[in-house]
Amino acid sequence: MACAWDFQFRVLLLGDSGVGKTSLLRRYTNDEFTETTGPTVGVDFCCRIEEPEDGIKVRLQFWDTAGQERYRAVTRSYYRNAACVIFLFDLSSRKSFENIQNWHQEVTERAQPRPLLFLLLGTKSDLRDLRDVTREEAQNLANSINAPYLETSARTGSNVSAALSLICRELLRATTEEKHTPMEHSMVGWSAGEETQRQRTLCIC
Numbered sequence: 001m002a003c004a005w006d007f008q009f010r011v012l013l014l015g016d017s018g019v020g021k022t023s024l025l026r027r028y029t030n031d032e033f034t035e036t037t038g039p040t041v042g043v044d045f046c047c048r049i050e051e052p053e054d055g056i057k058v059r060l061q062f063w064d065t066a067g068q069e070r071y072r073a074v075t076r077s078y079y080r081n082a083a084c085v086i087f088l089f090d091l092s093s094r095k096s097f098e099n100i101q102n103w104h105q106e107v108t109e110r111a112q113p114r115p116l117l118f119l120l121l122g123t124k125s126d127l128r129d130l131r132d133v134t135r136e137e138a139q140n141l142a143n144s145i146n147a148p149y150l151e152t153s154a155r156t157g158s159n160v161s162a163a164l165s166l167i168c169r170e171l172l173r174a175t176t177e178e179k180h181t182p183m184e185h186s187m188v189g190w191s192a193g194e195e196t197q198r199q200r201t202l203c204i205c
């Protein structure tokens with residue numbers, strides 16, 4: 001049976017409870033936003049197929065983890081084989097920003113193999129009057145963990161597609177340039193019953 005995509009990547013979302021991980025994904029996958037969302041229990045999963053280049057289909061498989069400490073043992077078990085980790089903090093919560101260092105340390109200690117890409121997102125950019133972290137501070141942190149930085153709003157949709165398209169392009173680039181020994185993350189997939197070199201899955205459903 002032919003696969004409907006050429007590459008597949010596991011993308012993990014990490015950050016404190018309430019920073020807007022679920023809301024970002026809902027905006028991205030369903031173009032919707034709700035003011036009140038319950039906390040994620042354990043880990044949720046969703047997918048979307050992108051076409052960053054003509055004729056190349058990339059399936060992004062998102063793991064939306066619970067930010068609450070009590071689910072940490074469960075969420076840690078999903079670090080494995082993540083091609084990309086998105087660290088999210090709420091621009092109106094200094095504490096969530098300061099905790100990014102802890103989330104980053106968690107991942108660098110536990111994620112095997114090492115993810116190809118990190119991305120730092122400051123969320124809720126629509127709450128301008130409540131802003132508690134400057135762009136410069138956030139950019140410095142992003143530089144220190146070698147990650148691109150963007151500010152997003154799930155409420156308005158600002159930069160949401162841009163952030164996810166960036167991930168798609170960067171992962172594809174890292175994989176096709178063979179810079180990061182992608183086969184450590186991957187297995188060769190199947191197309192029309194035959195193995196193809198092009199069709200790599202960086203995570204396994």
Ligand SMILES: Nc1nc2c(ncn2[C@@H]2O[C@H](COP(=O)(O)OP(=O)(O)OP(=O)(O)O)[C@@H](O)[C@H]2O)c(=O)[nH]1
Nearest residue numbers: 017018019020021022023035039040067124154155
């Ligand atoms: N103003 C504003 N509120 C947002 C935005 N994104 C999320 N929220 C609100 O923030 C609250 C928490 O959002 P969630 O998406 O559930 O946060 P989470 O990070 O998934 O939380 P956990 O599942 O507990 O880890 C909800 O009330 C959302 O409506 C945003 O861009 N702007």
